[in-house]
Amino acid sequence: MTQPHAAFPVKNYDLALTLASGQAFRWRRSAEGWAGVIGSRWVRLRQEPDGIRAETSAPEADWQWLRHYLQLDADLDGILASFPDDPPMRDSVAACRGLRLLRQEPWECLASFICSSTKQIVQIQQIVGLLCRRFGETLAVPLGTEPAWAFPTVERLAGASEAELRACKLGFRAPYLSGAARKLAAGDIDLARLAERPLEEARAALVTLPGVGVKIADCVLLFAYGFHEAFPMDVWIIKALQQLYFPKRPPKLPRLRRFSQTHFGPYGGYAQQYLFHYMRTARKGR
DNA sequence: GGCCAGGCGCGTA
DNA sequence: TACGCGCATGGC
Numbered sequence: 230m231t232q233p234h235a236a237f238p239v240k241n242y243d244l245a246l247t248l249a250s251g252q253a254f255r256w257r258r259s260a261e262g263w264a265g266v267i268g269s270r271w272v273r274l275r276q277e278p279d280g281i282r283a284e285t286s287a288p289e290a291d292w293q294w295l296r297h298y299l300q301l302d303a304d305l306d307g308i309l310a311s312f313p314d315d316p317p318m319r320d321s322v323a324a325c326r327g328l329r330l331l332r333q334e335p336w337e338c339l340a341s342f343i344c345s346s347t348k349q350i351v352q353i354q355q356i357v358g359l360l361c362r363r364f365g366e367t368l369a370v371p372l373g374t375e376p377a378w379a380f381p382t383v384e385r386l387a388g389a390s391e392a393e394l395r396a397c398k399l400g401f402r403a404p405y406l407s408g409a410a411r412k413l414a415a416g417d418i419d420l421a422r423l424a425e426r427p428l429e430e431a432r433a434a435l436v437t438l439p440g441v442g443v444k445i446a447d448c449v450l451l452f453a454y455g456f457h458e459a460f461p462m463d464v465w466i467i468k469a470l471q472q473l474y475f476p477k478r479p480p481k482l483p484r485l486r487r488f489s490q491t492h493f494g495p496y497g498g499y500a501q502q503y504l505f506h507y508m509r510t511a512r513k514g515r
Numbered sequence: 516g517g518c519c520a521g522g523c524g525c526g527t528a
Numbered sequence: 529t530a531c532g533c534g535c536a537t538g539g540c
Binding site: 251342346350402440441444461462465 | 521
């Protein structure tokens with residue numbers, strides 16, 4: 230039956246951990262659950278003992294879009310079993326039970342991470358929120374809930390001036406986001422077709438965009454396209470690898486890259502998210 | 516007040 | 529290929 234709510238039985242899925250782990254930036258916690266936007270839909274999610282309950286602003290006949298976003302059919306046990314069996318990885322998995330990777334829309338993910346460089350996660354959330362409020366389409370929400378906006382389209386941001394973007398606190402990232410949106414609007418890259426290409430080709434295409442280096446490209450490859458071997462190397466993961474795997478003589482970046490590519494296996498990106506979150510929370514930057 | 520934040524682009528060696 | 533630096537802005 231078509232309803233504006235549904236229940237999804239799922240085990241070992243920590244919604245709060247997943248939505249607040251710095252892979253997506255539009256989820257807000259409230260007493261009623263987690264409110265956010267997926268595509269052009271307002272959604273509220275709530276953790277329940279046997280799974281996840283979802284609420285939308287209008288009846289839904291087919292919930293596949295949400296199952297896909299949350300990756301409810303992912304084989305987490307199999308993924309965890311593929312991780313290397315070493316103390317840092319075991320500690321990370323133990324500290325982040327139920328952490329999952331989402332499958333985001335590529336443009337929103339790309340634009341969000343262009344905004345992310347040398348920003349803390351709370352500030353990225355603020356910037357993305359301002360962009361949506363200023364340039365996004367207003368969405369229908371249930372009575373009594375906060376207003377919500379879709380993520381701005383490529384065309385809308387391509388048409389925005391640098392000053393308008395700076396007003397959303399982008400700082401020096403404003404010309405990057407503007408330039409990337411304009412190249413995409415001009416058809417330089419077809420984001421919808423990158424998933425069909427090998428990882429290296431997709432990455433090479435992404436880094437031709439202004440403000441997109443290997444790290445941001447890898448975030449998009451991992452969080453939006455599901456290239457699970459992509460391993461974003463940010464300041465936290467560098468710190469994690471140096472302290473957890475090479476405490477006596479921390480290697481520099483080139484060697485850490487080679488290590489990360491060979492050590493963590495086919496789901497290295499998944500392992501990276503566990504190490505990232507473990508480093509940021511359980512260890513509190515030690 | 517100084518340090519740092521899910522980096523990138525560019526100049527230099 | 530591998531550094532070092534400047535770049536806005538705000539949390540702690």
